[in-house]
Amino acid sequence: MRPVYMVSGGVSKFAKARPDVTFQPMVKEAYDYALKDLGLEHPRFVEIVDGSVASYFSDHFQRQLMSGIMVQDYLGLCPKPSHRVEGGGATGGLCFQEAWKSVASGLMDVCVAYGFETMSHVNTWKGNEFIALASDVSFDYPVGGFYSGYYAMMVVRHMQEFGTTVEQMAHISVKNHNNAFHNPYAQKRKLLTIEDVRRAPMVAWPLTRLDICVMSDGAAATILASEEGVNKLEKASGKRIKPAKIVGIGRGTDAMRMADRPHRQVLLLPHERVSDYRGLKYPGIHSFRAGRMASKLAYEMARIVNPIKELDFIELHDAYTSSEIQTYEDMGLCKYGEGGRWAEEGNPFLPNLDYGLALKKPGTLPVNPSGGLIACGHPVGATGLMQAVFALWQLQGSIKKHFGNDRLQVKGARRGAIHSHAGTGTYVTVSIMEKV
Amino acid sequence: MASAKRERPNRKLPNEEPVALPETDDGTILFNVPFPKDLAQLKAMAPIILKQPYRIDYIHSYGQDSPFFAGLANGKLLGTVCTKCGYKYATPKLHCMDCGSECDWFELPQVGAVHTFTVCYFGSEEFLKETPFVLILVEWPGVDTLFLSRLIGVDPLSPSLEWVGMKVRAKFRRLSKFKPTDVYFVPA
Ligand SMILES: [Zn+2]
Numbered sequence: 001m002r003p004v005y006m007v008s009g010g011v012s013k014f015a016k017a018r019p020d021v022t023f024q025p026m027v028k029e030a031y032d033y034a035l036k037d038l039g040l041e042h043p044r045f046v047e048i049v050d051g052s053v054a055s056y057f058s059d060h061f062q063r064q065l066m067s068g069i070m071v072q073d074y075l076g077l078c079p080k081p082s083h084r085v086e087g088g089g090a091t092g093g094l095c096f097q098e099a100w101k102s103v104a105s106g107l108m109d110v111c112v113a114y115g116f117e118t119m120s121h122v123n124t125w126k127g128n129e130f131i132a133l134a135s136d137v138s139f140d141y142p143v144g145g146f147y148s149g150y151y152a153m154m155v156v157r158h159m160q161e162f163g164t165t166v167e168q169m170a171h172i173s174v175k176n177h178n179n180a181f182h183n184p185y186a187q188k189r190k191l192l193t194i195e196d197v198r199r200a201p202m203v204a205w206p207l208t209r210l211d212i213c214v215m216s217d218g219a220a221a222t223i224l225a226s227e228e229g230v231n232k233l234e235k236a237s238g239k240r241i242k243p244a245k246i247v248g249i250g251r252g253t254d255a256m257r258m259a260d261r262p263h264r265q266v267l268l269l270p271h272e273r274v275s276d277y278r279g280l281k282y283p284g285i286h287s288f289r290a291g292r293m294a295s296k297l298a299y300e301m302a303r304i305v306n307p308i309k310e311l312d313f314i315e316l317h318d319a320y321t322s323s324e325i326q327t328y329e330d331m332g333l334c335k336y337g338e339g340g341r342w343a344e345e346g347n348p349f350l351p352n353l354d355y356g357l358a359l360k361k362p363g364t365l366p367v368n369p370s371g372g373l374i375a376c377g378h379p380v381g382a383t384g385l386m387q388a389v390f391a392l393w394q395l396q397g398s399i400k401k402h403f404g405n406d407r408l409q410v411k412g413a414r415r416g417a418i419h420s421h422a423g424t425g426t427y428v429t430v431s432i433m434e435k436v
Numbered sequence: 437m438a439s440a441k442r443e444r445p446n447r448k449l450p451n452e453e454p455v456a457l458p459e460t461d462d463g464t465i466l467f468n469v470p471f472p473k474d475l476a477q478l479k480a481m482a483p484i485i486l487k488q489p490y491r492i493d494y495i496h497s498y499g500q501d502s503p504f505f506a507g508l509a510n511g512k513l514l515g516t517v518c519t520k521c522g523y524k525y526a527t528p529k530l531h532c533m534d535c536g537s538e539c540d541w542f543e544l545p546q547v548g549a550v551h552t553f554t555v556c557y558f559g560s561e562e563f564l565k566e567t568p569f570v571l572i573l574v575e576w577p578g579v580d581t582l583f584l585s586r587l588i589g590v591d592p593l594s595p596s597l598e599w600v601g602m603k604v605r606a607k608f609r610r611l612s613k614f615k616p617t618d619v620y621f622v623p624a
Contacts (some may be wrong), residue, residue, distance in 0.1 A: 019483045129560035135480060138498055139527055142615045143584050144556060144563045149571050152554035160552070160600045205555040205595040259527040259573055259582040262534075285552060285573065285582075 001104040005243035007225050007233060008435060009389030010034035014187045014218035014377035017120030023056075023067060023219070024074035027116050030382075031075055034112075034389075038223070039237035040110060048232050049223075050108035051081035055095030056113030057088060057379035060130040062118060071114060081108075088134050089319060091115065092220070092384020095428030097249045099224045100431070113388075116219035117379035127215050133218040134423045136257050139344070148212055148320070150424050152204035152259060154324035158286040161337065164325060166206045168340035170197035170392035172321035173374060174212045175349050175423020176355065180371025182353075182407040185386075187216055187377035193356060197321075211321040216377030220385035222392075244395040247415075248302030248432035252293025254425050258285045267292045269299065269332040271306045276335055288323075288425030291330030297333075298417070298430035307332050310364055311432075312413040313394055315387035316346075317421035318372040322350075327419060331430070353407065369394065369408045384420035384429065391416045395435040406427055498614075500530040503541055508618035512546040512610045515579060526576060526583040544576060544583075546606040547624050551575040551582050553599050555592045568592040572621060574604060589622040 010033025011024050012018075026033070035045050052075075054068030064070070068084035083341055089093045092115045101115035119127055132145030140150075143248040158164045174194060180186035192210065200208040213314055224246070225233060263281035267289060268274065283289035295307070303311045314331070318324035325339035346359025348367035370376055370390040373383060393399050394413045400406035410416075413435065419430045464486060472478065499506055507514040516528045520537035526548075530539050553572040556563070563569070570592055573582040587604060603624035612618045 023482075123561070125559070125561035125564050128558075129562055132560050137496070138501055139616050140584055143586060143617055144559060144566070144569055144571055146556050146559040146563065149554050149559070150557075153552045153571060154553060155575060156597070156600065157552040160597060196597050201557070203556075203558050205557075255533065257527055257584070259584050260525070260529065260533065261581075263580070419546045 001217070002106060002226055002414060003435070004100050004103045004246045005225050005227070005230055006165035006222050006246060006388060007230060007241050007243045008034040008038045009222040009385070009392050010037065011185050011221065011382070011386050011389050012219040013185060014216045014379055014382075016187065016214070016216065018217040019120070023116050023118050024071050026118075027071045027114050027215050027219040027221065028075060029431060030219045031112070031114060034221045034223050038233060038234070038241065040233065040373065046076060046238050048229070048236060049077070049080065049110045049112055051096045051102065052077055052112040052114060053102070054082060054084045054093045055113065055385065056087070056088060056090045056117055057332040058117070058380065059129055060133065063121065063125070071116070076206070077116075087427040088422030089317060089378075089380055090384065090420040090422035090427040090429050091173050091381045093384070093418065093431065094251075094384070094427065095381070095397070096222060096388050096418075096420075096431060097251065097429055099222070100246055100249055102223050103226050103229065104150045106226075109232065110223065111387060112221060112223050114219065114221040115381035115385045117381045118217050119215035119379060120217050124215065124265050125155065129227050139259075140257055147423065148204040148207055150208045150351070151320045151322055152324070153287045154424065155206065155320070158283060158322065161286050162340070164340035166198060167194055168344045169206075169211055170194045171326060171343045171357070172318065173197045173293065176368050176372040176374045176400055177210075178317060178353060178355050178373030179350060179369055181404065182405055183376065184403055186371045187214060188375045190375075196261040202363045204205065205413070207320060208320065213319045213378040214375040216379040217308050218377060218382045218386070219383040220389055222385050222388045236398075242396045242398070243436055244392050244433040246431060247434050248298040248300070248303065248304070248430075250294040250297030250430045252290035252297070252428050254283070254288065254290045255352070255422075256426055259423050261285055261289070264337060267296065268294060272335070280336060282336070286326070287336060288326055288330050288421070288428060290425045290428040291327055291419070291421065291430075294419070294430040295331045297430050302432040304432065307417070308334075309419050310415065311365060312415055313366045313369055313391075313410045314372060314417045314419065315368055315372070315391050316417075316419035317383070318368055318374050319378060319421070321374065323421065324372070327421070328367070330428075331417070331419065341374055344410055350408065350410070366410050369410055374383040384418070387418040387420065388431070388433075391418050391433050395433060440595060442509055458546045488555045497604045504528045505618070508608060509612040509614070513606050514541050515544045516540065517542050524579045525581045526574065526579045532591050544579065544613060547603060547608075548574040548576045548583070548621075550587070550599055550604055553587065553595070565571060570602070584616070586620045587616060587622070588620060
């Protein structure tokens with residue numbers, strides 16, 4: 001396999017509803033932004049690009065099969081090769097990695113990965129039903145299919161097992177909302193307190209409305225290239241590209257039914273030992289084995305031994321505050337069971353922002369500097385690609401250019417990770433990107 | 437009536453009858469749609485947003501899992517056990533996730549314990565009218581996996597971590613709906 005670079009990206013404004021356009025022009029907004037940032041217009045770019053990968057999650061939300069090809073034709077990319085990928089909440093992350101494979105394999109020099117979701121076509125309660133259809137329709141959905149309920153059961157077990165508290169979870173909400181306050185792409189830009197989060201309406205105990213991401217309409221696009229691809233694009237635009245190298249990808253899976261998850265031994269990362277986890281039954285429903293597997297594979301490929309020392313920021317899939325805490329542990333940022341404390345200490349916060357909290361260790365490793373899904377929104381097929389775009393801008397040091405302010409720029413960011421996650425941890429992807 | 441004329445067989449339409457689809461009164465009817473004289477103004481037009489119904493009946497087979505639902509109708513809670521490695525599934529799987537071998541049916545005890553729970557105050561449209569309801573995963577000693585169910589007989593407005601570990605007893609609906617909710621749990 002050969003080196004793969006991310007050269008550009010774009011994100012549409014995420015909103016509760018975008019009735020002004022159908023899904024194709026929404027993707028075009030993101031695609032045009034990515035091209036503009038490269039200094040190219042479509043007719044010149046289309047001479048160079050070899051193909052694409054399309055990502056959207058739900059045929060139910062969309063009520064339009066083959067939406068991928070409708071984006072492909074709207075963008076003017078026909079008859080170049082393309083396919084759609086789908087893997088629940090991880091759809092965007094999978095799409096990004098499929099584009100990586102297309103380039104790494106030598107099949108393509110330049111590949112576009114675009115994704116979108118239109119969740120406003122139904123009301124919120126019907127939307128919850130559509131999402132819950134991503135659980136076993138014989139055994140799980142009919143009992144009271146509701147994803148917030150599933151994640152609530154997972155974190156209740158995390159609380160029981162490790163003593164994690166609701167206040168620790170609320171720290172995540174405060175962090176991500178306050179970060180998003182400075183991100184013009186975010187759907188929710190609010191300065192919140194721990195009390196605000198806990199006083200919000202209870203959705204599924206112990207998760208309140210402010211512990212949970214919202215449904216959105218939105219799109220994102222990324223452009224990946226080989227070295228030759230980068231050269232071709234630079235030659236066409238006459239401009240130097242500031243790419244990021246994608247140095248590792250990893251994926252993992254787990255059983256669809258939470259009830260089926262095993263209770264065995266922890267899948268260890270290089271900096272962990274068997275003695276760290278005596279007596280812990282793993283993953284149970286308190287941890288995401290798929291997230292651990294994805295991290296392990298991505299770290300191995302990127303030659304990362306201790307992620308906390310070797311990563312400068314992470315954009316991870318915080319559909320719930322609880323799952324952000326659980327993901328710290330899967331990714332080895334702290335040991336299993338320590339995620340709540342790690343959050344409360346301030347480690348994943350940005351060191352330069354004031355959150356109105358007394359944090360002991362602010363900014364050890366900023367997580368979701370963009371505001372994450374909780375505040376940016378979660379148009380499923382776009383989400384994992386949005387993370388890649390924000391990660392590229394962090395590594396380029398171009399947050400100020402794209403956000404209009406540099407409050408969220410992680411100073412001196414050299415290496416970052418993006419993490420995409422599907423229903424209760426069934427599919428998880430981790431990709432590692434480096435400044436070139 | 438024009439339509440009556442058209443129904444006559446083998447008769448050519450008279451020249452004065454325009455050829456046109458018949459107009460109908462069903463579906464969405466919008467009168468007097470505003471429209472500018474200058475087409476350049478069309479890009480500023482507000483989007484047209486319609487409500488479109490979408491309803492389907494599916495023919496769903498429980499397939500190899502069907503005996504589980506027959507069990508519920510007979511007041512039995514069935515799990516499966518691997519014929520080779522002995523792994524026990526509280527939610528049936530007819531092939532073992534661990535070793536790939538076939539599993540046999542066995543009857544689970546009707547008293548288990550709460551492994552975890554939540555109270556749903558909101559939910560999907562289908563279950564919204566049932567809120568607040570309590571979801572639990574039930575565990576049994578010596579059984580390797582869990583079972584998702586509803587818990588009633590606790591106060592959904594006062595959830596507590598102390599519910600974890602609570603002994604719960606299976607109860608069965610008298611009139612089976614052939615859904616996993618034909619069984620539910622109450623404090624034992
Ligand atoms: Zn077996």
